[in-house]
Amino acid sequence: MQQVGIIGMAVMGKNLALNIKNNGYSVSVFNITRAETDEVASKYADKNLLATYSWEEFVGSLEKPRKIIMMIKAGSPVDQTIEHLQGILDKGDILIDGGNSFYKDTNRRYQYLRKLGINYIGMGISGGELGALNGPSMMPGGDEEICQKLLPLFKKIAAKTPANEACVNYIGPEGSGHYVKMVHNGIEYGIMQAICEVYDILRNILNLNNTEISDIFDKWNQGSLNSYLISITTNILRQKDPITQKDMVDVILNKADYKGTGNWMIEDALRLGTPISVIFAAVFARFVSNSTLGPLTNLVHSDFTVENRNKFIKQLENALYLAQIISYAQGFEQLSCASKAYNWHLNYANIAQIWEAGCIIRATSLADIKNSFVKHPSIKNILQAPFFEHLVKENLSSLRDTIKNAHECYIPTPVLDAALDYILSIFNAKLPANLLQAQRDYFGAHTYARIDKSGTFHTQWYDEK
Numbered sequence: 491m492q493q494v495g496i497i498g499m500a501v502m503g504k505n506l507a508l509n510i511k512n513n514g515y516s517v518s519v520f521n522i523t524r525a526e527t528d529e530v531a532s533k534y535a536d537k538n539l540l541a542t543y544s545w546e547e548f549v550g551s552l553e554k555p556r557k558i559i560m561m562i563k564a565g566s567p568v569d570q571t572i573e574h575l576q577g578i579l580d581k582g583d584i585l586i587d588g589g590n591s592f593y594k595d596t597n598r599r600y601q602y603l604r605k606l607g608i609n610y611i612g613m614g615i616s617g618g619e620l621g622a623l624n625g626p627s628m629m630p631g632g633d634e635e636i637c638q639k640l641l642p643l644f645k646k647i648a649a650k651t652p653a654n655e656a657c658v659n660y661i662g663p664e665g666s667g668h669y670v671k672m673v674h675n676g677i678e679y680g681i682m683q684a685i686c687e688v689y690d691i692l693r694n695i696l697n698l699n700n701t702e703i704s705d706i707f708d709k710w711n712q713g714s715l716n717s718y719l720i721s722i723t724t725n726i727l728r729q730k731d732p733i734t735q736k737d738m739v740d741v742i743l744n745k746a747d748y749k750g751t752g753n754w755m756i757e758d759a760l761r762l763g764t765p766i767s768v769i770f771a772a773v774f775a776r777f778v779s780n781s782t783l784g785p786l787t788n789l790v791h792s793d794f795t796v797e798n799r800n801k802f803i804k805q806l807e808n809a810l811y812l813a814q815i816i817s818y819a820q821g822f823e824q825l826s827c828a829s830k831a832y833n834w835h836l837n838y839a840n841i842a843q844i845w846e847a848g849c850i851i852r853a854t855s856l857a858d859i860k861n862s863f864v865k866h867p868s869i870k871n872i873l874q875a876p877f878f879e880h881l882v883k884e885n886l887s888s889l890r891d892t893i894k895n896a897h898e899c900y901i902p903t904p905v906l907d908a909a910l911d912y913i914l915s916i917f918n919a920k921l922p923a924n925l926l927q928a929q930r931d932y933f934g935a936h937t938y939a940r941i942d943k944s945g946t947f948h949t950q951w952y953d954e955k
Contacts, residue, residue, distance in 0.1 A: 491553035492518040492540055495644065496561060497571060499526035502615070503561030506588070506647075511538045513646045527597045549578045556583040557640065559613075564591045565716070572599060581607030584636060587616045592754055593672060596665030600632060609636045612664070614671020616849035617649065625649035627849035628658040629674075629841075631667025635846035648846025654856075661841070662834035669758075669828060670841055673821045676755035676769040678851050679748075680817030683772035683905040688810045689723070691723035691896050691903075694795060696803075700727040700737045710807050715814070717853030746776040755824065762827040765915075766820040768813070769907040778904075808888035809906060815881060816909040818851075818859060821870045826870045833873055840862035858946045873916065882913060889913075 496507040499521035507530070516538045521527045524543060531541035542548040542550045549556065556579065560571055568587055575585065583714075585608055587596065596612035603610040610632060617626035628644055630637045637660045645656035653822045661667040692703045704727035725953040727736040752773040759766045796802045822838055829836040842860035845851055862875035872878050889910050896903045915921060937946040 491517040491693060492551050493553060493557070494518070494883070495520065495548060495552045495556065496560035497521070497548070497558060497559040499530050500561070501619045502588075502622045503559075504530055505619050506559065506561055506615075506626070507539065509623050509625070509647045510643075515643065515646075516540070518542050518548055518551040520545070522551070525902070538741065545574050545789070546578060554580065554583070555609075556580070557586070557628065557643070559586045559588050561588050562593075562803050564589045568595070568599070571673070572603070576603070576606060576608065579608055582609070584609045584611060586611040586613050586640075587668075588613050590671065590675075590749070590751060591665075591668050593669040595666035596631070596668045600664045609633055609755070611637060611640070612666075612668040614667050614674065616671065616674055616845075616851075617851065621649065621848050625657070625848050627844050627847065627852070629661050629667040629670045629844060630658065631661040631663065631665060631670070634660055634663075649852075650841060651846040655843055655846075657844045657846060658663075659840040659844055660716070660835070661838055662829075666832070666836065667836045669832075669834075670825065670836070670844075672751050672754050672758075673825055674845065674849060675751035676766065676773075676824075677817050677821040678719075679772040679776075680750045680768040681717075681814050681851060682907060683775050684722055684768075684810055684813040684817065685719060687896070687901075687903045687906050688806050689727075690879075690901055691806060691892070691899075692803075694901055695794070695899050696799065697894065700739060704728045706803060710810070713807075714854065715807065715811050717814070718850060719853075744779060746779045748773065748776045752776075756830065759824055760850060762824065762831055764820075764824045764827045765912065766824055767908040767912050768817050768820050768905055771904040775904050794895065805888040805892050808885040809892035812882065812885040812913075813906055813909040814853070815855060815872075815878060816912055817905075818855065819878070820912070822859070823871050839867070871916070873913075882917075886910075886913060903911045 493515045494510050495518045496503050497520050499519055507517050507519050518540045519527060519530055520542045525668055527541050527543060529902050535541050537683050540551055542551055552558070553648060560568060562568060562571060568591060569591065585603065591612060593612070600610045600612065612631050614629035615622070615626050621627065628648055630640065632645065641658065641660070644658040648658040650656060650657040661670050689703060692698050692706065704724050707720055707724045707727065711724060726739055731738045731741050752769065755766065756770055756773060825836055825841065827837060828834065842856050842863060846856045846860070858877055859872055862872050862877055866875050869875055873882060889906065893903050893910055927938045931938050931948055932951040934949055937948045940947055
């Protein structure tokens with residue numbers, strides 16, 4: 491009997507199955523269409539990897555309690571798979587959704603299968619196809635006792651931090667694992683867009699070619715900006731198109747796609763009242779890329795010139811570093827709000843550790859974030875920690891000057907702008923919200939709080955006639 495089952499033999503499912511097999515576990519695989527299963531079987535089948543061709547054969551090949559990981563497209567395919575399985579699974583079996591499911595769907599499935607005696611785990615997985623094969627970052631949520639039983643397997647196949655800690659930990663109840671993965675993806679949106687804006691400044695203000703920009707990113711990747719996204723950007727900018735021999739990035743259409751996890755995060759941020767402005771800006775930047783109208787005629791071009799090239803590039807590095815940190819800060823603030831609202835009791839230091847390796851947003855900065863939460867576990871926002879408060883003070887002028895220079899040259903910087911406005915707002919005790927609340931009270935009698943008395947108050951702003 492096999493120890494683990496995998497449903498879904500697309501790239502992620504296949505590579506995760508091989509990861510499990512390569513780490514000494516036996517695995518059964520199944521795919522609805524036979525061709526994918528045949529391909530895996532022809533290359534990898536042995537006593538530790540068994541290809542199966544029906545729901546019954548697949549389930550029957552697994553030791554009890556069965557541990558089944560679904561690596562399939564989110565949405566109705568997951569519900570259809572559950573429908574196929576629920577009649578042939580036994581009480582106590584464990585069904586794990588390793589896809590990008592919406593956390594509310596995971597909550598619903600968790601409660602439904604719980605009534606049938608089947609344990610349901612919603613597990614966010616990040617790292618792409620190479621991560622699935624060599625060690626992903628994993629975020630399991632559901633019943634804690636069941637997750638603890640699965641952790642030896644998960645830790646074996648997970649990525650490892652530089653300190654050799656496994657990038658997996660129990661997240662919390664119900665759909666919290668998929669929620670944390672959703673936030674991971676939102677942070678990813680923010681960082682990617684910030685990188686693109688800095689790339690745009692380098693090519694349009696300094697008139698650098700892609701190889702020169704790649705060299706700059708490569709240098710930055712050796713320091714505080716060390717991250718997976720910076721490293722792949724370095725490689726992308728050096729890639730040639732085999733057809734035209736032009737730089738690959740220059741033959742790609744200037745339109746960005748999106749799959750929905752950023753939208754989900756925004757929707758929940760609106761529900762929770764969380765100010766994730768950087769992630770908002772990044773998502774909307776993708777929308778704008780699909781709605782551009784072409785060049786604006788008769789636009790006055792700036793005669794801006796860079797007086798000190800090295801200083802200019804250093805300012806860009808500092809600005810990008812700060813914008814990256816703001817994206818993390820807003821993501822963790824949303825996790826804090828969700829944890830309280832949904833009674834999840836999330837451990838933010840553990841989440842930072844999970845993201846230190848294996849995942850798309852892995853970066854050196856996550857060790858600093860983890861350490862800040864360890865030292866200051868009660869903070870809501872990482873910018874409250876002394877390390878990051880100092881970082882803001884050190885890099886704020888670089889972010890401001892970078893935006894000023896970009897705007898002088900008519901270059902849009904929506905994420906950098908949002909990062910700057912966010913910092914200027916959260917560290918400002920005298921925002922004009924007092925006037926806004928007075929306006930609300932004027933037209934809607936919504937009341938207000940005072941600075942000198944407790945309670946709520948209303949003013950009769952105008953004479954009634």
